[in-house]
Amino acid sequence: MTHHLDASQFTQDQQFEADIVIIGSGAGGGIAAEQLAQAGFSVLLLEEGAYYTRDDFVMEERWAYPNLYQEGAARKTRDQAIGILQGRTVGGSTTVNWTTSIRTPKLTLDYWQSEFDLNFSGANELTPYFEKAEQRLNIQPWPVPPNGNNSVLQRGCQALGWEHTIISRNVNGCANLGYCGMGCPINGKQSMLVSTIPAALALGASLISRISVRKFSWQGGNITGIEAVPVDQHFQPRNDIRIGIRAKHYILAAGAIGSPAILLRSKVPNPSGRLGKHTYLHPSLISGALFAEEINGHAGAPQSIYSDQFVWPATDHIGYKLEAAPVHPVLMATKLLGTGEQHAALMQQFNRLQVTIALLRDGFHPQSQGGRVLLDSQQQPVLDYPITDYLWQGARRALLSMAELQFAAGARQVLPIHHDAKLYNSWREAKAAIDALPMQKYRQTVASAHVMGGCNMSVDPGKGVVNQQGRHHQLQNLSVFDGSILPTSLGANPQLTIYGMTWLNCQLLRSELTTA
Amino acid sequence: MDRRQFILSGIALAAVASLGGTLSLYGWRQSLSADEHHRDLVLSAILPALLYGALPEDATLAAAELARTKAAINDFLPFLPLRQQQELHQLFNLLANRISRLGLTGHLTQLAGLSIPQRLALLNSWRDSYLGVLQQAYHGLRELLYGAYYGQPEHWQPLAYSAPRFR
Numbered sequence: 001m002t003h004h005l006d007a008s009q010f011t012q013d014q015q016f017e018a019d020i021v022i023i024g025s026g027a028g029g030g031i032a033a034e035q036l037a038q039a040g041f042s043v044l045l046l047e048e049g050a051y052y053t054r055d056d057f058v059m060e061e062r063w064a065y066p067n068l069y070q071e072g073a074a075r076k077t078r079d080q081a082i083g084i085l086q087g088r089t090v091g092g093s094t095t096v097n098w099t100t101s102i103r104t105p106k107l108t109l110d111y112w113q114s115e116f117d118l119n120f121s122g123a124n125e126l127t128p129y130f131e132k133a134e135q136r137l138n139i140q141p142w143p144v145p146p147n148g149n150n151s152v153l154q155r156g157c158q159a160l161g162w163e164h165t166i167i168s169r170n171v172n173g174c175a176n177l178g179y180c181g182m183g184c185p186i187n188g189k190q191s192m193l194v195s196t197i198p199a200a201l202a203l204g205a206s207l208i209s210r211i212s213v214r215k216f217s218w219q220g221g222n223i224t225g226i227e228a229v230p231v232d233q234h235f236q237p238r239n240d241i242r243i244g245i246r247a248k249h250y251i252l253a254a255g256a257i258g259s260p261a262i263l264l265r266s267k268v269p270n271p272s273g274r275l276g277k278h279t280y281l282h283p284s285l286i287s288g289a290l291f292a293e294e295i296n297g298h299a300g301a302p303q304s305i306y307s308d309q310f311v312w313p314a315t316d317h318i319g320y321k322l323e324a325a326p327v328h329p330v331l332m333a334t335k336l337l338g339t340g341e342q343h344a345a346l347m348q349q350f351n352r353l354q355v356t357i358a359l360l361r362d363g364f365h366p367q368s369q370g371g372r373v374l375l376d377s378q379q380q381p382v383l384d385y386p387i388t389d390y391l392w393q394g395a396r397r398a399l400l401s402m403a404e405l406q407f408a409a410g411a412r413q414v415l416p417i418h419h420d421a422k423l424y425n426s427w428r429e430a431k432a433a434i435d436a437l438p439m440q441k442y443r444q445t446v447a448s449a450h451v452m453g454g455c456n457m458s459v460d461p462g463k464g465v466v467n468q469q470g471r472h473h474q475l476q477n478l479s480v481f482d483g484s485i486l487p488t489s490l491g492a493n494p495q496l497t498i499y500g501m502t503w504l505n506c507q508l509l510r511s512e513l514t515t516a
Numbered sequence: 517m518d519r520r521q522f523i524l525s526g527i528a529l530a531a532v533a534s535l536g537g538t539l540s541l542y543g544w545r546q547s548l549s550a551d552e553h554h555r556d557l558v559l560s561a562i563l564p565a566l567l568y569g570a571l572p573e574d575a576t577l578a579a580a581e582l583a584r585t586k587a588a589i590n591d592f593l594p595f596l597p598l599r600q601q602q603e604l605h606q607l608f609n610l611l612a613n614r615i616s617r618l619g620l621t622g623h624l625t626q627l628a629g630l631s632i633p634q635r636l637a638l639l640n641s642w643r644d645s646y647l648g649v650l651q652q653a654y655h656g657l658r659e660l661l662y663g664a665y666y667g668q669p670e671h672w673q674p675l676a677y678s679a680p681r682f683r
Contacts, residue, residue, distance in 0.1 A: 059679045059680075060667070060669070060679065061663075061667055062588065062667035062668065065663075066591075066595040071595065071596055071597055071600070072592060072595035072596055074595075074596060074600075074659065074660075074663075076600075079648070079652075080652050080655065080656065083659075177680055179679070234594040234595050235595065236594070236598065298677065298679075329666040329667065329672060329677060330662075330663045330666050330667045332666075333662040333663060333665070333666035334658070334659045334662050334663050339565070339566050339568075339636055339639055339640065339658065340565060340566065340567075340568040340569055340632075340636050341568055341569035342569075343566075343569070343570070343662070344567070344568070344569030344570040344674075345569065347570065347674065347675055348674050348675065350675040350676065350677055351675070351676055351677065376597070376599045377599070378597070378598050378599065380597055380598070380599065382597075382599070419643060442643075442648075442651040442652070442654075442655055
């Protein structure tokens with residue numbers, strides 16, 4: 001077969017075979033494809049999205065969101081209280097993310113050890129694999145001065161004495177355009193799309209795009225095959241053609257909503273009861289600020305500074321990471337407040353608008369146990385994620401920190417993105433107002449760009465879906481290599497964690513499969 | 517819409533919801549399906565209100581922007597999960613329907629018969645409703661409609677925004 005097939009072009013039922021089939025071409029699937037193709041296995045990589053490349057990336061949200069994101073970038077939790085940005089294209093979210101690359105925080109690994117017996121030291125030390133991924137994807141601290149949006153974060157932190165760090169980015173030849181979220185038009189971003197996937201294809205791996213895996217067949221302790229269908233031009237699963245795939249080993253890397261959904265549809269053994277549960281989002285709050293000068297938050301690397309000042313509080317409160325978010329017309333229009341003239345007036349301040357976000361570190365507290373992936377009547381996944389009082393308290397503190405930071409950086413006015421908020425003229429005024437905002441779903445805007453968990457790792461099969469190597473506890477020839485295996489959120493953007501962990505787990509898998 | 521009307525709407529909506537089985541006898545079973553006429557009717561009423569202050573004053577230009585936005589909405593909808601598409605179809609169908617106008621709007625007049633401030637007051641009353649379904653309708657429509665309008669480069673002039681050109 002040729003290296004790439006578009007399943008939507010199939011006119012009849014199809015059968016494929018390979019040593020290893022990988023479902024999903026994002027951070028996990030992309031790394032695995034290259035590692036396992038290098039080891040000499042025949043690899044078949046499956047992707048629900050399309051195989052778009054740089055010439056398709058026109059830097060317009062109206063094209064990028066429907067074509068490169070899950071559910072047209074309008075994915076929501078079940079009650080529609082949280083919006084979820086997640087990629088669905090060859091390269092997965094790595095094709096559309098904002099390039100922020102952070103190693104797994106040590107405190108997160110420590111928590112996993114205490115709660116799930118996971119030990120990432122000795123032979124399982126992740127550091128060498130972070131180094132390999134950093135080298136492979138040219139991950140380095142961004143040497144260019146931060147753009148207007150990120151400068152505010154930097155200045156605010158400096159003024160207040162808060163911790164802040166220059167972000168490492170996976171770019172090579174980046175032109176500082178600022179359109180990472182719409183697909184890099186110059187292949188500067190070292191996503192899976194331009195790095196490991198072309199390398200795997202050159203080594204003989206095959207890719208099928210626009211294919212939706214519906215379920216696994218399994219018998220006893222083994223997967224026996226995959227049932228899949230093509231998707232239509234709007235990425236909806238079709239039912240006129242069936243695609244069967246068989247392999248010696250199966251790797252699930254469809255993301256923290258997609259992977260549990262396939263396993264739930266397949267009704268695989270689930271003795272821990274945790275399949276599709278404990279799904280985490282880094283629920284994020286947004287704060288806008290108007291400056292006297294132009295910020296031009298659409299131009300330049302979208303994220304180049306973060307602050308960990310509040311990620312690991314000494315108290316029992318939930319921690320949150322502060323970052324900036326790019327300012328593009330659709331992203332802003334859908335998040336800014338009000339209707340009619342009020343909304344139009346805010347949009348006219350577009351170039352003077354700075355946007356700070358706070359990502360809540362969910363999953364580390366009894367009152368933060370995440371969400372649950374369910375299947376709707378079409379058998380498509382929907383995430384139910386209740387927002388607890390514990391999270392709401394963190395949301396309020398996050399809004400306060402962001403307003404304080406923005407005023408410290410010289411903001412004229414601050415606008416917490418909450419539907420009862422308005423533009424505040426001073427930190428004092430904002431503080432009093434934020435203290436009184438009702439923390440309720442819909443009124444308080446919450447968004448997510450990181451989906452984690454649902455197939456969590458645990459040494460004890462009673463407390464997780466897969467073991468530390470990503471191997472399914474009950475199905476022997478199944479590995480899960482994506483963000484779904486994370487037992488909590490990370491408190492950091494997840495791509496580098498998934499790269500490093502998948503790389504390590506691929507080494508263990510390839511030696512096992514080679515000797516078998 | 518005043519407070520009393522708003523409460524009446526809620527009661528009427530609850531009544532409509534509880535009558536679901538009965539209403540289906542009158543053809544409401546189809547309310548989950550797309551009806552382009554209903555959608556167009558509702559968008560024609562809501563868009564000029566939501567975009568008040570953003571649309572150009574020139575009527576011809578404004579009409580072109582509205583048409584472009586409606587086309588963008590129609591192009592975008594099929595990318596949503598079928599579950600969400602059905603919810604939106606249902607909302608458009610309900611809003612275009614006389615009985616539900618009592619429920620959702622508290623008005624027996626057609627949506628199009630309301631003034632722009634009345635239409636905005638109606639939308640804002642959904643935002644502040646105690647009914648989750650109306651709050652979802654407010655946020656869902658707002659996101660869909662604003663996203664469609666501001667996705668068009670022709671509408672960016674007031675923002676002084678343009679994407680860089682490099683090829």
